[in-house]
Amino acid sequence: MITLKVNLGERSxxxxxxxxxxxxxxxxxxxxxxxxxxxxxxxxVAPLYMNKVEKSLAGLKYKTLVLxxxxxxxxxxxLNTIYDCLxxxxxxxxxxxxxxxxxxxxxxxxFAAATYQRGVHLIQIPxxxxxxxxxxxxxxxxxxxxxxxxxxxxxxxxxxxxxxTETLNTLEDxxxxxxxxxxIKYGLIRDIEFLEWLEKNxxxxxxxxxxxxAYAIDRCCKNKADVVAADETEAGQRALLNLxxxxxxxxxxxxxxxxxxHGEAVASGMVMAARMSxxxxxxxxxxxxxxxxxxxxxxxxxxxxxxxxxxxxxxxMAIDKKVSDGVLKLVLxxxxxxxxVTSDYTQEALMETIADSY
Amino acid sequence: MITLKVNLGERSxxxxxxxxxxxxxxxxxxxxxxxxxxxxxxxxVAPLYMNKVEKSLAGLKYKTLVLxxxxxxxxxxxLNTIYDCLxxxxxxxxxxxxxxxxxxxxxxxxFAAATYQRGVHLIQIPxxxxxxxxxxxxxxxxxxxxxxxxxxxxxxxxxxxxxxTETLNTLEDxxxxxxxxxxIKYGLIRDIEFLEWLEKNxxxxxxxxxxxxAYAIDRCCKNKADVVAADETEAGQRALLNLxxxxxxxxxxxxxxxxxxHGEAVASGMVMAARMSxxxxxxxxxxxxxxxxxxxxxxxxxxxxxxxxxxxxxxxMAIDKKVSDGVLKLVLxxxxxxxxVTSDYTQEALMETIADSY
Numbered sequence: 010m011i012t013l014k015v016n017l018g019e020r021s022x023x024x025x026x027x028x029x030x031x032x033x034x035x036x037x038x039x040x041x042x043x044x045x046x047x048x049x050x051x052x053x054v055a056p057l058y059m060n061k062v063e064k065s066l067a068g069l070k071y072k073t074l075v076l077x078x079x080x081x082x083x084x085x086x087x088l089n090t091i092y093d094c095l096x097x098x099x100x101x102x103x104x105x106x107x108x109x110x111x112x113x114x115x116x117x118x119x120f121a122a123a124t125y126q127r128g129v130h131l132i133q134i135p136x137x138x139x140x141x142x143x144x145x146x147x148x149x150x151x152x153x154x155x156x157x158x159x160x161x162x163x164x165x166x167x168x169x170x171x172x173x174t175e176t177l178n179t180l181e182d183x184x185x186x187x188x189x190x191x192x193i194k195y196g197l198i199r200d201i202e203f204l205e206w207l208e209k210n211x212x213x214x215x216x217x218x219x220x221x222x223a224y225a226i227d228r229c230c231k232n233k234a235d236v237v238a239a240d241e242t243e244a245g246q247r248a249l250l251n252l253x254x255x256x257x258x259x260x261x262x263x264x265x266x267x268x269x270x271h272g273e274a275v276a277s278g279m280v281m282a283a284r285m286s287x288x289x290x291x292x293x294x295x296x297x298x299x300x301x302x303x304x305x306x307x308x309x310x311x312x313x314x315x316x317x318x319x320x321x322x323x324x325x326m327a328i329d330k331k332v333s334d335g336v337l338k339l340v341l342x343x344x345x346x347x348x349x350v351t352s353d354y355t356q357e358a359l360m361e362t363i364a365d366s367y
Numbered sequence: 368m369i370t371l372k373v374n375l376g377e378r379s380x381x382x383x384x385x386x387x388x389x390x391x392x393x394x395x396x397x398x399x400x401x402x403x404x405x406x407x408x409x410x411x412v413a414p415l416y417m418n419k420v421e422k423s424l425a426g427l428k429y430k431t432l433v434l435x436x437x438x439x440x441x442x443x444x445x446l447n448t449i450y451d452c453l454x455x456x457x458x459x460x461x462x463x464x465x466x467x468x469x470x471x472x473x474x475x476x477x478f479a480a481a482t483y484q485r486g487v488h489l490i491q492i493p494x495x496x497x498x499x500x501x502x503x504x505x506x507x508x509x510x511x512x513x514x515x516x517x518x519x520x521x522x523x524x525x526x527x528x529x530x531x532t533e534t535l536n537t538l539e540d541x542x543x544x545x546x547x548x549x550x551i552k553y554g555l556i557r558d559i560e561f562l563e564w565l566e567k568n569x570x571x572x573x574x575x576x577x578x579x580x581a582y583a584i585d586r587c588c589k590n591k592a593d594v595v596a597a598d599e600t601e602a603g604q605r606a607l608l609n610l611x612x613x614x615x616x617x618x619x620x621x622x623x624x625x626x627x628x629h630g631e632a633v634a635s636g637m638v639m640a641a642r643m644s645x646x647x648x649x650x651x652x653x654x655x656x657x658x659x660x661x662x663x664x665x666x667x668x669x670x671x672x673x674x675x676x677x678x679x680x681x682x683x684m685a686i687d688k689k690v691s692d693g694v695l696k697l698v699l700x701x702x703x704x705x706x707x708v709t710s711d712y713t714q715e716a717l718m719e720t721i722a723d724s725y
Contacts, residue, residue, distance in 0.1 A: 120482075156455065161450060
């Protein structure tokens, strides 16, 4: 088992990465301060892993809550089912919410933990590659609003992240690829060596080579922990982690939540960001080819859906969280392996990028 | 004008108290970092003071949102009207929410600010005595749930609190008394000198003597700022500020939100807490009389409503936020002017207190 630490003063916490961690009950229970817990999962993950987590909680007052699976359920209605469950079972302020699942479960359970009785304890048990490398770490929690993804949320750190790499064996191929999108992201924004490693080893990830996956998760979490420790609430450089996400969120919202997986939309968005960076003269055409190549090898989309007209892109991008005083900041590539958050771009480059994205 | 400071490191902020502060636009605008703002008020307060606040925002992109008035609207449905307004007007992460009204407007607008795009700026302009002496300071934000008051919320500090004492002139007598309940609270929990002052001057407060009101607001805010600075998220002594609130919240929830004003329920709850402290042998019968006397002089209820049977009290108190691992902590009086947060009481004393409260 590898243990990393997210350094946030008194809100610091460990990320545990390894095989069969769900069988080690002490990993979980040592982070539960009270005598009660609610495990929140979904109908896909619960049949596979709920039992293991329940076993670890023997002796505590606990309940389980199984939500429907999918991004389209990451909304206030589903959030209310968590609140209702907590209140009707008289869960108190010293309770712990355990998010067992992918990014959707982590985000919505995290937001419930942030807001129930003004904040209860939270443990993340991510079971998808995307949540293990990215969404379970760093404390971003949210639900979607019909007008924009992740528009209602909070920064709220878990007490621990427990990533059992064995859970990836039950992941669908499409979900695995979606996770690799975020893996590639770390290489592109701040870790050129890792990008080079990925270019050599991406096929191993696709074929679920255990050692390669563990290495990638570790490397991604290290990158994420560094960025989050330096800028917990995204006042500045944390926004780098959003490479491809402004375009991607527009696609997810515009296409209807869940039709494109988050990772797929981000993949397409990263290609758009690379193309735009090239139009601005910051990276070379061969760099764009490099981005397209690695995204394609991960079986991810390199084009935007045609249904996303320029008008729709601009409409959804206008309410992106990186808009400040009416100006949209974008994450673009100053170089391959080096992203920047910038409003230093032309509207023409943006319009051309959208036009060329299909 | 008096300016106090809530000391919370980088989240420190001023409380400005004085006459006609709403006419001084710079007091407001200096705390708006971006170029946009949403003023949230209710249908009672907006006709009186919205114009003044709007005048201060000349030159900014701003909108106004007028909510229905009353505790029964402090819920998720009303919260959603704030989110919808923000999103449909493309308000971004650098926007400022301005809460113009009493405790309900402050709490719900504060929670919207805490959660919209994971947190935007917030300024509190309290216009009731209760919100000026208590709820606008300290960063507690929340909405109610049918099963419990303030069950969904966050700790989220404003950038400034601007308390214009002139707004108290338009307050209904019943609302003024409700505010005095929280004023009395500060005397009882930690400021015996202030309690003695109140015993001499309560009639001046009731008759809206400007100097007496300004003195009381200042003194309460100083007390609150001290407590909050020492324990922002209520890990310990901040709970002292909840004297009478566990009984009071049960009354508010049990009677239907808005039928008893918050301050009225707290007044009745403080008498219950005093009675219970006496049953435990901590204070004298004459101390209880003293509490009853000052509460009565403020035209506040000293009895619980008969509809609140013991069963209903216990039902709602079981989901109080001061329950931890199944044990309910109560705020009781170790002495007059000195409250404690404790689970060191007998169930008998609690049952007798409820039985004697009607």
